[in-house]
Each structure stands twice: as C-alpha cells, then as structure tokens.
Amino acid sequence: MRLELVKRPEVSRVMMVVSPVLAVGLTVLFAAVVFALQGKDPAAGVYHFFVEPLLSPWSIEQLIVKATPLVIIALGLSVCYLSNNWNIGAEGQLTVGAITGSILPVLLPEFVSPATLPLMILLGALGGALYAAVPALLKTRFGTNEILTSLMLVYVSGLFLDWLVRGPWRDPQGYNFPITIDFNEAAVPATFPIGPLYLNLSAFLALILVVVLAVTLGRTLKGFEIRVLGQSPRAGAFAGFSAERMTLFAFMVSGALAGVAGILTVASEIGKLQPAISPGYGFTAIIVAFLGRLNPIGILIAGLVIALSYLGGEAIQTTLQMSSKVATVVQGMLLFFVLACDTLILYRVRLVGRAPKEPARA
C-alpha cells in the first residue's frame, strides 16, 4: 500500500477552502489523542481547550488580545513568503521593535502627550525594519542564507534585551528586579467598548492593516510584483522587477510590522520592558501565515484560531491540571496538517495497493 499523487489539471478551488478546515479538524482529533495519552478525558479536554474560551466576553477579549500581534506579524511574513524570502526571525524583530518603541516611555517618562503612542509605534516599526534589513542586505550583497541569519539574530536581540533591563534601563526603584519603569498613561493604548467587549486600540490597528495588505496584494502593481517575483524570479526580471530590491522591501515591511506588534504587546499587555516579552509570537505567526494561506483575510481568521490555542492551553492548565505546553504541541501539529492538507489543492491523492501479480494463465 502506498500513496500516489496525481497532479490536478488545475488548482482545486474547493480544496483551497476545505484544506485549512480539514487541517483544523485533524488537529482537534489529534489533540484529543494527546489528552487521552496524558490520562485525561479527551472530550473534556477538547471542550476546555477549543470551546470554553469562546463562551465568555472576557475570554473573547483575551482571544483578540492574543490574536492581534499574531495577525500583525503574519501579515508582514506573508509579504516575505509570497515573494520567496524566508524571514523566520520575526521574534527578534519584535524584540527590537519593543526596545526602540520603549525609548520614549523609559528614557523620557515626562514626555506625556497624545503624540507619545504614535511616536512609539513609529519607532517600533523603524527598529524592527532596520533589524530585518540586516539579513536582507546580507542576502542581496553576499548571497547569505537569510533563514539562518534572521534566526541567529533572534538570540542576539533576546540577549540584548536581557542586558538592557538588567543594566542601563533597570528601574532604580524596582528592588533589583530586571524591569524598566512603568510606562506612563500616554504610552498605553486606550480601550474602546464595542458591544459587551472592551477592545484595545491595537486590535483596530490590526484590522486596518489587514485591509491595507489585502488592497495592496490584490489591487496594486506592488502586490503583483510581490507574487510574480515569488513564483518566478525570471519572469519578474523580464517585467523589470528587481528581486534584490524586493528582498529588502519584504524584509523591512515584515520587520516593521513585527516591531509594531512588539511595542503594542509591551505597551498594552505588560506596561514595561522585562526579559521575556512574548510567548513566541514571532514563531507562532509563521503558522498563522501558512494557515491563512498567505492571504490577509485568511490570516485574520487564522490568527483567531491560533490565539484560541494559547487560551486553550491556559484553560486546560486550570481545569484539567495539564501543562500549558500542550498549546505549543497543538500549534506545531496544526502547521504540519496545514502543509500536508495543502497537497490536496494541487494533487489528487490515491491509495494504491501493491501492483497485482498477473494471474497465472492455464
């Protein structure tokens, strides 16, 4: 018995929608297996992990809080992946964006004005973009593999943040804890009531970015350039597009968005800098980008789905006394299933038995 792939005459539109749904379904199924293997009731596990966080306004707010940075980062990554640039260092660009964005509230705490937060976001975007420009320039100048360099810079930025909050930026009144001073109130994004929910400014920003990206990718020449260079650099060259400039552009866009996500996370969720500022948003956003089929609307939905896994991880910790690490496992499984199911878009999968022996003829 083996699987055989038969190329479809054209891309299956049905499967483009079915594949992510199927991947999520398989993930839920396998999550149930994980729960059972850990000696828990799989039905209760699935309920607490995937359903319960959707039932109260408070947890829906949390869901949106978690989804916001994921969506913002994944939007940038989609530009990279569509143009065939492999930026996997978004976590580092997030960290640097959080640091540069925090310059104002940490070093100039008396600067309290309506311009504080916009300036912080701008500085965050700038920091992330410049940090992402490093692997991009190394790729275009020296042909250095951007996957490895962008990832190595994640560790460097994490250590730099660690030094910063333990050294020069440490709060002198912080009892020696590795934290900066608390951000002033002008540096914290406001929340707005929408129906029963109180939503953070960041969530609205994420929605705006989804629309901007959707229009850019679908309706502008730049969007066309991104996709052409990704699918066929040769064809792109004939159209007069420069793959090198695109590498720098894609990296800086995704770095800027990761930086924005970084400073927004710090400002709205923590209110100061500390050694650990993100539960791996930069890496999880890679899953979001692929689950969303590198499409802005898809990424919005995918961001909410993945955010659910963070909340689910916390929920089973309290209700079933299980490890929150289950969430990471579920996220990893989901990416595998997404990639595996995407095969169905281009291929028909057939299960073939061993070739039957010619029957002996009498």
Place this chain on the structure above:
Amino acid sequence: MLEAIILTVITAATPLLLAAIGELVVERSGVLNLGVEGMMAMGAVSGFAASLTFGTPFAGIVAGALAGMAVSLVFAFVTQTLVANQVASGLALTLFGLGLAGLLGEGFVGTPGLKLPALFIPGLTDLPVVGRILFGQDILVYVSFALVLGVSWFLFRTRAGLVLRAVGDNHGSAHALGYSVVRVRYLAVLFGGACAGLGGAYLSLAYTPLWVETMTAGRGWIALALVVFSSWLPSRLVVGAYLFGAVTILQLHAQPLGLGVPAQFMSMLPYLATVIVLVLISGNRRTTRFNTPACLGTPFVPDR
C-alpha cells in the same frame, strides 16, 4: 588549564558535530530539513528520560536516536510523500519538536540525570598531556568521529553514496535511471533524525546531565549553518564544529576574567560568529556553488 579548556571544547563541539553530520547527508540527498532544533530537543528529552528509566545512560543514547528518527519520519512523510514545502515543514518540525519535548520533559525539570561515563583505558588514558584528551572521552565523542569517517567513506567511496549524491544533484535523472528518489530521501532523513537525536542526547547525558526546556539553545540551527560552512564536505564539518565549540567555551571562560564586557554580550558570540562565518562562506561563491546539491529543497514527484 589548557587541558581543561580543550576538554570542554570537545564537549561543546560534539553535539554540533553529531547533528551536523546527519544534516549533511540529508542535504546531500537534496532535502533541506530545518527541523534539526526540534529533533535535537526530542533526542535530549528522550535520552534523559530513558537513562533514568533504565538506569543507564547507554539506554539514553539509543532512545535519543530513536526519538530523533521518529519525529523525522513525520517530516519525511509530509515532504516526500505529500511533497509539502520543505522550509515550512522543517519549521513545523522545530516548533512541534520543541513543544513536544517541553511537554514530555515537564516532569523531569530539576531531576539530576545520569552522566555518560568517560572511557578509561589503562595505560593510554594515564598518558601525560594527551591521555585524557585522546583516550578519556565518553563514547559519543568517538561515535561522532566514526560517523564523520563513515559518512565520508559512504558518500565518496560506495555505490550507494554515489546514488544518494545523484539523487541530490539531479533527481530527474536518478529517477530515470531507476533509482527510487523518494526511498533514498526517506532513508537520508531518518539518518539525519537519528544523528540529531544523538546530538540532543549528548546535551542531556554529557554536556549538562539534566533537562531544561531551553537546553538546545539554537544548536540545531548552528548545526545547519555548519553544513553550509563545510560546503557539504564531512571533513570540514569537524573544523567548523570545533571552531564553534571553541567560541562557546571562550565566552564561558572569558566571563570570570571580568573583561568588563557584560555576560549577555559574551553569550551573543556563538550566534554572531555563525552570521559572520555564513557571510564569509557565501562571499566565496565558487566553492559553495560547486558542492551545493543542485536539487536542495526542491520537491520531487515521480511522473509515471
């Protein structure tokens, strides 16, 4: 002092060498498996758990290799049978492996582990100066060198090695000649998984005999960089791994000297060194192009 430094360089270099030699074979067959970090984490936690369960670190070695193979099989299925994107699948393997290792290892955090014993050969190990360095290492150090020699011999002196390289350089022709591209690549990926698992097991059995979630600390990625550094030649891998081992140890030894450089900046060294080395290597395009497997990372669907 010097002897102590050399001994620690060996322990820092061995996990890198083990993981990288496996990935070298994988990439020579034309597959890019970015999941080394995840496979190492699985090897580390499984090795640790098995050594405690069976009461001997040697069980940990076997379990580490098997765990690495088990998760690499998932990668092989997704990328070879279902021809999914190898870069994304490798990232999935890293995320999944790190997550699963964290989950499995949660009960072991803080438990002291069993250390892999160093060999002692009467007469040889007692030799002055070189005795402990050459003849007093643990078994996995010798395994790492045996693997380098074995892989060298296999790739360039055997027929099967020639087939593997052919598959990596031109899968269309290899298929036309009647070799099963997918089967060769499955085997290569499994071998890579076993090696990465061994590298991980080395971390939790010899480097620091305990389990912490962040114990791989990017070593899987450094191993991937080493394969590029070696320009896919096993012998250069040894040079690279020991250079990086030296950089890692340099920062550990420099910290107590109090050079005035903050510890975090010293800890950045291995990662920055990786970036710099990659830039230097890729700057010299002729050597890289010549040895890079031509089909690296491209999926293959047999047409029939």
